[in-house]
Structure formats: structure tokens, C-alpha cells
Amino acid sequence: MSAVTLSQVAREAGVSLATASRVLNGSDRRPAEGIAERVRLAAETLGYVANAQAQALARSTTGLVGLVVHDIADPYFSSIAKGVQRRARTHRHQLLLAATSGTDQLDAVAAFAAHRTDAIIMAGSRREDIDPRLLTELERYQKNGGRVVTIGQDWLEGAGAVTIDNRSAGAELTATLVEDGRTRFAFLGGPDDLTTAVERRAGFRAAVARAGLTPEAETVQGFDSQGGYESVRQLVARLGLDRLRGLTLVAANDIMALGAIAALRHAGLHVPDDLWVAGFDDIPNLRDFSPGLTTVRFPLEEIGETAADVALSGDHPRVEHVVGEFVRRESA
Amino acid sequence: MSAVTLSQVAREAGVSLATASRVLNGSDRRPAEGIAERVRLAAETLGYVANAQAQALARSTTGLVGLVVHDIADPYFSSIAKGVQRRARTHRHQLLLAATSGTDQLDAVAAFAAHRTDAIIMAGSRREDIDPRLLTELERYQKNGGRVVTIGQDWLEGAGAVTIDNRSAGAELTATLVEDGRTRFAFLGGPDDLTTAVERRAGFRAAVARAGLTPEAETVQGFDSQGGYESVRQLVARLGLDRLRGLTLVAANDIMALGAIAALRHAGLHVPDDLWVAGFDDIPNLRDFSPGLTTVRFPLEEIGETAADVALSGDHPRVEHVVGEFVRRESA
DNA sequence: AATTTGCAGGAAAGCGCTTTCCACTCTAGA
DNA sequence: TCTAGAGTGGAAAGCGCTTTCCTGCAAATT
Numbered sequence: 045m046s047a048v049t050l051s052q053v054a055r056e057a058g059v060s061l062a063t064a065s066r067v068l069n070g071s072d073r074r075p076a077e078g079i080a081e082r083v084r085l086a087a088e089t090l091g092y093v094a095n096a097q098a099q100a101l102a103r104s105t106t107g108l109v110g111l112v113v114h115d116i117a118d119p120y121f122s123s124i125a126k127g128v129q130r131r132a133r134t135h136r137h138q139l140l141l142a143a144t145s146g147t148d149q150l151d152a153v154a155a156f157a158a159h160r161t162d163a164i165i166m167a168g169s170r171r172e173d174i175d176p177r178l179l180t181e182l183e184r185y186q187k188n189g190g191r192v193v194t195i196g197q198d199w200l201e202g203a204g205a206v207t208i209d210n211r212s213a214g215a216e217l218t219a220t221l222v223e224d225g226r227t228r229f230a231f232l233g234g235p236d237d238l239t240t241a242v243e244r245r246a247g248f249r250a251a252v253a254r255a256g257l258t259p260e261a262e263t264v265q266g267f268d269s270q271g272g273y274e275s276v277r278q279l280v281a282r283l284g285l286d287r288l289r290g291l292t293l294v295a296a297n298d299i300m301a302l303g304a305i306a307a308l309r310h311a312g313l314h315v316p317d318d319l320w321v322a323g324f325d326d327i328p329n330l331r332d333f334s335p336g337l338t339t340v341r342f343p344l345e346e347i348g349e350t351a352a353d354v355a356l357s358g359d360h361p362r363v364e365h366v367v368g369e370f371v372r373r374e375s376a
Numbered sequence: 377m378s379a380v381t382l383s384q385v386a387r388e389a390g391v392s393l394a395t396a397s398r399v400l401n402g403s404d405r406r407p408a409e410g411i412a413e414r415v416r417l418a419a420e421t422l423g424y425v426a427n428a429q430a431q432a433l434a435r436s437t438t439g440l441v442g443l444v445v446h447d448i449a450d451p452y453f454s455s456i457a458k459g460v461q462r463r464a465r466t467h468r469h470q471l472l473l474a475a476t477s478g479t480d481q482l483d484a485v486a487a488f489a490a491h492r493t494d495a496i497i498m499a500g501s502r503r504e505d506i507d508p509r510l511l512t513e514l515e516r517y518q519k520n521g522g523r524v525v526t527i528g529q530d531w532l533e534g535a536g537a538v539t540i541d542n543r544s545a546g547a548e549l550t551a552t553l554v555e556d557g558r559t560r561f562a563f564l565g566g567p568d569d570l571t572t573a574v575e576r577r578a579g580f581r582a583a584v585a586r587a588g589l590t591p592e593a594e595t596v597q598g599f600d601s602q603g604g605y606e607s608v609r610q611l612v613a614r615l616g617l618d619r620l621r622g623l624t625l626v627a628a629n630d631i632m633a634l635g636a637i638a639a640l641r642h643a644g645l646h647v648p649d650d651l652w653v654a655g656f657d658d659i660p661n662l663r664d665f666s667p668g669l670t671t672v673r674f675p676l677e678e679i680g681e682t683a684a685d686v687a688l689s690g691d692h693p694r695v696e697h698v699v700g701e702f703v704r705r706e707s708a
Numbered sequence: 709a710a711t712t713t714g715c716a717g718g719a720a721a722g723c724g725c726t727t728t729c730c731a732c733t734c735t736a737g738a
Numbered sequence: 739t740c741t742a743g744a745g746t747g748g749a750a751a752g753c754g755c756t757t758t759c760c761t762g763c764a765a766a767t768t
Contacts, residue, residue: 046520063716069756079717091516095492097433097491097753099755100429100755101754102722103756116458125473126475140472141473154471156423157605269663306665332635334666391748392749395747405746430726431726433725436753459721
């Protein structure tokens with residue numbers, strides 16, 4: 045990547061480097077209009093494009109913000125990413141994206157640190173047992189002036205956060221269903237080390253217990269459609285079709301709920317005639333799905349936007365709290 | 377973002393800058409193991425993290441690859457992004473993401489050029505009338521040694537590409553349906569300036585004409601779920617419910633097809649009992665949807681991977697061609 | 709008329725690295 | 739024993755910018 049440099053432009057315009065820099069790349073000192081015009085013309089004819097790396101080095105700020113997600117193809121994360129991207133743009137920042145399908149958040153953070161992003165947004169659902177090296181890396185990053193904001197919970201000292209009240213969401217969803225007169229529940233859960241999944245289940249359990257009930261089953265599967273599907277197969281195997289009737293299945297997220305409904309359909313059970321299913325998140329395009337999924341909405345894009353704002357604007361370690369909103373549709 | 381610098385490490389280790397650089401940041405010259413060990417220790421204790429900006433400046437290569445998509449929350453693009461991200465990682469590159477919901481691809485490309493990304497992947501569906509300034513910008517970028525690869529069609533001289541045969545896909549899908557004995561067709565189309573949408577429609581038209589038939593309607597709407605929904609409302613208004621029965625609706629993509637099916641459901645029509653619907657792409661999680669959507673599969677993640685490979689490996693202006701695969705499900 | 713201000717453009721010192729030379733030591737060949 | 743050759747580590751010149759001073763000039767002040 046060679047390219048026209050600022051000094052070529054300066055020479056062409058017959059001015060110094062300093063002047064060229066001042067007119068082209070912003071400064072509080074504005075050279076005289078005549079000169080400025082000459083510089084602009086020279087830049088235009090030569091096709092000058094500022095070198096962001098050099099600028100970053102000189103200014104010691106990069107205009108980059110890093111986002112780490114688990115799986116960018118998951119609508120949950122892609123919605124958040126969309127929000128982040130939108131606000132990053134208004135803050136005149138570029139988005140560096142890392143999808144860490146595995147446990148390699150560490151690599152991603154290290155890469156972002158190397159690129160000296162102005163901020164890092166951690167959207168990957170937190171795992172219960174955080175890799176201590178991740179913590180070390182993030183703390184060092186913060187000490188060097190980098191900002192980090194976590195989405196989900198507020199788990200890092202000195203970092204901003206957009207917290208999501210998964211526990212209450214789980215409890216309220218379940219309580220509402222109890223009020224509907226439901227008495228038999230099962231939870232289709234995600235992996236035990238995923239905080240989001242764990243908290244939603246905790247809320248579910250609390251609400252069920254408060255109603256004096258006992259869940260008939262709890263599964264532990266992947267946090268995706270496949271996980272929902274497998275959960276149902278497991279339930280069918282363990283309880284049998286008949287005992288599934290009349291059950292209310294609370295899935296740890298919408299995607300799992302969708303997978304569960306598909307599995308139920310394949311098993312010959314119909315939602316909501318035979319049993320009920322609810323989820324969390326209210327991912328996009330749920331409206332196209334039938335039966336409409338009863339869920340707890342979290343404004344995903346907005347969460348992304350807020351995260352970007354927290355990361356990129358004035359008062360830093362700020363934490364914004366997001367609560368879910370019960371959305372009643374046909375499935376439960 | 378201040379941080380520990382290489383020269384601090386060098387001083388701590390009692391060696392020169394050159395040696396420290398050679399030990400820590402890769403070089404064909406490997407300093408003696410004793411010295412190397414000292415440097416590594418110093419780096420470790422000081423918490424050194426190489427400054428990618430400075431490295432980029434010195435090496436004149438950034439290890440960045442830019443991806444521009446229309447809407448990262450659209451499963452079509454997020455799947456591609458997932459593939460790109462995965463391969464970028466194996467090529468040891470970081471992903472710079474720009475979502476240009478509007479016409480501002482130009483800004484995105486300019487930003488990528490400023491950041492001296494090693495390559496730019498244009499996944500945003502091409503518009504029929506390309507902004508000439510976009511072309512200029514991309515050509516300059518290429519002249520400076522940047523690689524660009526386009527996804528969809530091969531519309532830029534000197535660029536790599538992963539071409540998608542939308543026209544054939546449209547034709548084959550339709551032809552297959554004709555073979556099934558369908559005679560009455562309608563096309564639910566995307567915007568007229570979106571090449572993907574236009575080509576799929578062209579294929580559809582050709583196949584219908586070849587069968588000696590005439591489409592009963594063609595709509596022009598957004599390329600999203602909403603567009604599919606609106607298309608159906610329009611059809612209902614224009615043709616009436618009765619004339620919709622027995623029709624085969626070919627939507628310009630899966631998302632539109634899903635929106636269409638939802639609209640039909642709301643209108644009291646059932647797929648596939650009353651009429652049929654088919655789409656394109658085979659986006660993820662379609663399996664959870666009922667009725668299963670008949671579609672033409674394009675391996676989205678794989679397309680992303682290929683694009684990244686074309687962008688980042690040996691022989692450049694390479695073009696890979698992707699053809700769709702008919703997938704029969706219940707909806708048509 | 710003599711001085712101070714105010715502001716302009718330019719020279720040059722970094723920003724944190726990589727890499728080319730260079731000087732040097734040590735081994736091996738004659 | 740002498741010299742060529744093979745390696746070593748280090749000095750220093752960039753990479754393309756920003757920004758601090760500095761100098762010089764014209765306008766403003768007495």
C-alpha cells in the first residue's frame with residue numbers, strides 16, 4: 045500500500061508539510077484561504093488519502109473501536125453489532141470486529157490492544173469462569189487509557205457497561221405465565237458456564253419456587269437452535285409425549301425456542317394447542333414466525349448503540365441498565 | 377493510549393532496539409537464545425504490547441481487511457461476514473466492518489483506504505448504477521496496491537470476485553416449479569437498482585417465458601421481510617384472494633419469502649395448501665420455520681470464506697464462481 | 709515614529725516501530 | 739599464521755503524519 049503522501053501534496057502546492065497538514069487534516073489553526081485552496085487542489089489532483097496509521101501514531105488515538113461477539117451470524121449479536129456500528133459511525137470511529145466462536149476472546153482483545161483501539165466492547169456473553177489472562181489483558185488495556193464496556197453484566201472494574209437484567213426477565217416471564225394458570229414447567233437451558241443462560245434459569249427457578257411449584261425438567265444444551273431442538277428430543281425421551289402435553293417450556297433464548305418448536309412439530313405436538321413455549325430477546329423477524337413467539341424483548345440494536353455511546357462519549361465508566369419487556373404472542 | 381514501548385523493553389533487557397524488535401516481532405534474523413530470553417522476560421514483566429499502527433507504518437502493510445455490507449443484521453450478510461471473519465483470522469488479519477445501510481459505501485471505502493487495509497471486500501449487493509466516485513476511489517485504492525474483491529458479480533476491473541449466478545438460480549428454480557406442473561406465477565421483487573434482485577427476476581422471467589407462460593404479477597418492494605409482506609398485501613389488493621389461490625410466488629430472497637408467508641397467513645391463506653412460495657439463499661435457521669421453505673441454497677459462510685481467501689492469498693485477481701443448489705422443502 | 713501585538717507559515721522533533729548497513733568477533737580454510 | 743566468510747548486535751535512517759516552537763511580517767497601539 046504505497047500512496048500519495050502529505051509531503052508530495054505540500055511540495056505540489058508549494059507549502060510546508062505543516063501547512064498542508066493543517067488544511068487537510070483538521071487543526072485549530074486555519075491557514076489563509078488562498079493557500080488552503082492551493083493545498084486542496086493539489087490534494088485533489090494527486091489523489092491524496094491520509095494515512096490513518098501515521099495519523100494514529102502522531103496523534104496517539106486511532107479512531108478505532110473493537111467489538112467482540114461470539115457468533116456474528118447469531119441474530120442476537122448481529123443486531124447488537126448493527127447498533128454499535130451505527131453509533132461508531134456517528135462518533136467517527138471504525139469498527140474492528142472479532143467473532144470468537146470459541147474461548148479465544150483473549151486473542152481478540154490482544155489484537156485490539158495491539159491496534160490501540162480507543163475502546164473495546166465485549167458483547168460475547170460472559171462465561172462464569174473468566175480466563176484470568178483475559179482479565180489481566182483488559183486491565184492492562186484500561187491502565188493504558190483504553191476504555192472497555194461490557195454488555196450483559198458489569199463484570200470489569202473500571203469499565204463501562206450495559207447491563208441486562210436476565211434474572212428478573214426470567215422471573216417475570218415465568219411469573220406471568222404462572223398467573224395465566226400454568227402449573228407445569230420445564231426449562232430449556234444453555235451451557236452452565238454462560239452467565240446469560242444461568243441467570244435466566246435462576247429467575248425461572250425462583251419464580252417457579254415462589255409459586256410453590258417444581259420444574260418437571262431442565263435441560264443443558266447449546267445456546268442455539270440446535271440446542272433447543274436437542275432439548276426437546278431429550279424431553280421426549282425422558283418424559284414421553286404424553287407428559288409433554290400441558291407443559292410450559294421456557295427456553296433460554298428465542299433461537300432455542302424456535303428450535304424447540306420445530307422439534308415439537310416434528311414430534312407431532314402443536315404449539316400452543318398441546319403445550320406452550322416462550323423465549324427471550326425478541327430477535328428480528330420473529331414476526332414472520334408462526335406461532336408468534338411469546339418472549340421478553342430486549343432492544344438489541346439499542347443496546348449496541350448505548351454500548352458504543354458509553355464507550356465513546358464523555359463520562360466514562362458509566363453503566364446503563366436495560367430491563368426486558370414482556371411480549372405476549374401466541375406461543376405461550 | 378500510552379503503553380510500554382519497544383525501546384523501554386530494549387533498555388530493560390539491555391539490548392538495542394533492533395535486537396528487541398527481532399526477538400519479539402518476528403524477523404528472519406533470530407538473535408541468540410540467551411539474549412532472546414532476556415528480551416522476552418523484559419517484555420513480559422513490563423507488559424509490552426506491540427503497536428500495530430507503528431508496525432504498519434514501518435512495514436507498510438496493516439494486517440487489516442475491510443468488509444462492507446448493507447445490513448449486518450440481515451442473515452445473508454451476517455453469514456457472509458462470519459465466513460470472512462473466520463478466514464481473515466487464519467490469514468492473521470483483523471476485520472474492519474462497515475455497514476452501509478444507505479448509499480454511503482463511498483465513505484466506507486474511503487475510510488478503509490485511509491486505514492490502508494490490505495484488502496476490501498464489497499459484499500453490499502451491487503446497485504445497478506454505481507456511483508462513479510466509488511469506482512474512482514476503488515481504482516485508486518487498487519492502483520496503490522490494495523486488493524478488492526466483489527461478492528455477487530465481477531464488476532470491477534482488476535478486482536477478484538466471488539460471483540453468484542443469480543440469473544441461473546432464478547431460471548432453474550422457476551423451471552423446476554414449472555416441471556411440477558405449476559402454471560401461474562408471480563414474482564415478489566426487490567428494488568430495481570439492486571443487481572441481485574434484478575437478476576433473479578430476469579431468470580424467473582426467462583424461465584416463465586420459455587414455458588410459454590406469463591407472470592400474473594410482479595412487485596417491487598424492499599429486499600427484506602417487510603418487502604415480502606408488503607408485496608403480498610399489494611397482490612391481495614390487486615388480484616383478490618381468490619386469484620391468489622394456486623399461484624406460485626417466487627420471492628427475490630428468503631427473508632422476503634418469509635415475510636410473504638406471514639402476510640398470506642394473516643390474509644387467511646395457507647402455504648402450501650392454497651398456494652406456493654419459494655425463495656433464494658437458504659439462510660440459517662430456515663429449518664425452524666414451518667412450512668419448510670423451498671429455496672435455492674447459496675453457501676453463504678463459504679462464500680465469505682472464499683472471498684477472504686481470494687483477497688488475502690497468493691494469486692490475486694482470481695474469480696470464483698458459485699452456483700446455487702435447489703432445495704426442495706414443503707413450501708413449493 | 710517607535711514599539712508592541714497578533715498571526716502567518718515553516719523547521720524540526722517526535723510518535724513506535726522495521727530494516728539496512730556497519731563494525732565486530734569467531735570459525736574455518738589455505 | 740593469515741585471510742576470507744559467516745554471524746552477531748547496534749546505530750541510524752526511514753515510514754507519514756502532528757504539533758511545538760520559531761521567525762518574520764503587518765496591523766494596532768501610544
